[in-house]
Amino acid sequence: MNGVADEGNDWATLDELLGVEAVDVPDEGIGPIAFYGRCSTEDNQDPETSLGWQLGNARKFVEPLGGKVVAEFFDVGQSRSVPWERRDEGRRLLADLKNPDRGWDALVVGEGTRCWFGNQFSLIAPKFAAYGVDLWVPELGGKFDNRNPSHKMLMSVLGGMSESERQHVQARVRAAMDAQVVNEGRHQGGRAPYGYVVVDGGTHPNPRKAAEGYRLRVLAIEDASADVVRRIFAEYLEGSGDRAIAELLNREGIPCPSARRPDQNRHRLADGWQHTSVRAILENPRYTGYAIFGRWTKHEVLLDPDDVAAGHVVRFRKSPKERIVRSRTPAHPAIVTVQEFTEAQLRRRARSAGGMRAMAQLDRGRNTNAAGRIYLLRGLVRCGLCDRKMIASPIRDGVYYRCRAREIVPGSPLLEGHPRTVNLREDLLVEPLNAWIAELFGPSNRSHTIEAMLGSQEVTPAELRRERVKQRLAQAEAKLNRHQRAIEAGVDPAALVDAMNGAQADRASARAELNAISETRQVTAADLEAMIDSFGDIAAVLNSAEPEDQMMLYQSLNLQLRYLVNERAVLVTSEPRVLSVRVRGGT
Numbered sequence: 001m002n003g004v005a006d007e008g009n010d011w012a013t014l015d016e017l018l019g020v021e022a023v024d025v026p027d028e029g030i031g032p033i034a035f036y037g038r039c040s041t042e043d044n045q046d047p048e049t050s051l052g053w054q055l056g057n058a059r060k061f062v063e064p065l066g067g068k069v070v071a072e073f074f075d076v077g078q079s080r081s082v083p084w085e086r087r088d089e090g091r092r093l094l095a096d097l098k099n100p101d102r103g104w105d106a107l108v109v110g111e112g113t114r115c116w117f118g119n120q121f122s123l124i125a126p127k128f129a130a131y132g133v134d135l136w137v138p139e140l141g142g143k144f145d146n147r148n149p150s151h152k153m154l155m156s157v158l159g160g161m162s163e164s165e166r167q168h169v170q171a172r173v174r175a176a177m178d179a180q181v182v183n184e185g186r187h188q189g190g191r192a193p194y195g196y197v198v199v200d201g202g203t204h205p206n207p208r209k210a211a212e213g214y215r216l217r218v219l220a221i222e223d224a225s226a227d228v229v230r231r232i233f234a235e236y237l238e239g240s241g242d243r244a245i246a247e248l249l250n251r252e253g254i255p256c257p258s259a260r261r262p263d264q265n266r267h268r269l270a271d272g273w274q275h276t277s278v279r280a281i282l283e284n285p286r287y288t289g290y291a292i293f294g295r296w297t298k299h300e301v302l303l304d305p306d307d308v309a310a311g312h313v314v315r316f317r318k319s320p321k322e323r324i325v326r327s328r329t330p331a332h333p334a335i336v337t338v339q340e341f342t343e344a345q346l347r348r349r350a351r352s353a354g355g356m357r358a359m360a361q362l363d364r365g366r367n368t369n370a371a372g373r374i375y376l377l378r379g380l381v382r383c384g385l386c387d388r389k390m391i392a393s394p395i396r397d398g399v400y401y402r403c404r405a406r407e408i409v410p411g412s413p414l415l416e417g418h419p420r421t422v423n424l425r426e427d428l429l430v431e432p433l434n435a436w437i438a439e440l441f442g443p444s445n446r447s448h449t450i451e452a453m454l455g456s457q458e459v460t461p462a463e464l465r466r467e468r469v470k471q472r473l474a475q476a477e478a479k480l481n482r483h484q485r486a487i488e489a490g491v492d493p494a495a496l497v498d499a500m501n502g503a504q505a506d507r508a509s510a511r512a513e514l515n516a517i518s519e520t521r522q523v524t525a526a527d528l529e530a531m532i533d534s535f536g537d538i539a540a541v542l543n544s545a546e547p548e549d550q551m552m553l554y555q556s557l558n559l560q561l562r563y564l565v566n567e568r569a570v571l572v573t574s575e576p577r578v579l580s581v582r583v584r585g586g587t
Helices: 012-018 047-065 088-097 120-130 149-184 207-211 223-237 242-251 275-282 338-352 359-366 427-440 446-455 461-488 493-516 525-535 538-543 547-556
Strands: 031-039 067-076 106-109 134-137 196-203 215-221 296-302 312-318 381-383 391-395 398-404 421-425 560-564 569-573 578-582
Touching: 031 047, 031 088, 047 067, 047 106, 067 088, 067 106, 088 120, 120 134, 120 149, 120 461, 223 242, 223 275, 223 338, 242 275, 421 427, 427 538, 427 547, 427 569, 461 493
Parallel strands: 031 067, 031 106, 106 134, 381 560
Antiparallel strands: 196 215, 296 312, 391 398, 398 421, 560 569, 569 578
């Protein structure tokens, strides 16, 4: 070695001194390739850093093989349990698959366990194969081969490992947070309850976080709102109900939680106290000064039970008692005593169990369906004066839909000209409503209605699958045609043996799958004509139908009814048309 760098390669000598093996990029190889990665916000990792190391891993993997990353897809803040179709960048990547001018024919990931979860790979890989896009996975050490059973098994194992890793992390984090609450009474973040504010509690007990500048956060009393909390408990213990307390606070102009602290209540309207706001305060045990954690927990439920591949969505539910933890000692200043809070809970239980109920509880109890009563137009009727939903209530021998002005915040413009109570009787509305629905299928409107119903038909999963398989079959046949033209042009047939075998295998697989898909047929205009004729007098059929069937019909027609009080009329809207129906009775 003479210490002089090779001409055209200034790094040659330095690489030799450092012991770095420089790999020359081959002239021909993978070619242009897309990159996909994902970073969850739950691990507190910087998205820019995460993108850097994942993209670096991907490039180290494919560049020695002649691959060049020309497109990047990187999801930030998306859980690995979310299917690709519901991730922002994942959805954009799948859409680009269908673009013949996308500029790349392969995809590489930085880490497989970050990209696929559970059985997601088995649902995604066929889509890439259908469009002729190869998948390069570092854990496989190369390109995924759909015909290699070892590759399929390994990717299935990686998906299971990813799911197991996520569950273990969740369990460890929850156990650590429980211990911090029980032993230290630590505030675990989130919005401070009404009556408290979050203040600086000193140096963070975790040395690493303290070195990074993190501070401990604790709850402190906010005097003005804390007095309101004490008053709510006092009024309730004196016999007032949730609604009565909310109306009292509104009359006195006391700001509600969302009005007092709009920065942490952007998801709520600052339209005054509601009985639900009062209930939330009366049922929050943190006002006793003890830290309580785990009253609500995340549950993952299927987005569509009929389509498991659509994945899960997160819903909050009340936790079972064994999941709730409490600090051993007071964690922050108390606003009410333990005795006061306990007495309030005992009274609430007695009322809900059927004891002496306050009027607020009676109002709510009359609107429920506990007795098995069916409200045919539940959730479909709105007041034309204030646009609020009218609540179904049984009164004597009938069912009424009611809008109560006394529940509107005092001083609201909605109160102007609004009667104290607006009532609409159900049985006076159902018969003309059924007659109107019958008119939709009458001679003058039938063709229009049938046309709208045909236009609303959804494509079935089997039809979507059939179209995808047809596309694969067309692509396989196009490849075979290209290879045959190349042979006719003078290309050595031996050089195309593997390519032609692969295309023939793809064509055979697509044909077999196409034959296996059951035939589906959409409803035609003739089918609907025959169905309507079989009903006969539709109005009579509806009037004599079971209440459950009537309610389902109204819901499926997407009916919206607006009671115009002054005109004593109900404006009925649905997808097919709009009509005003005159009714008797009213306010």
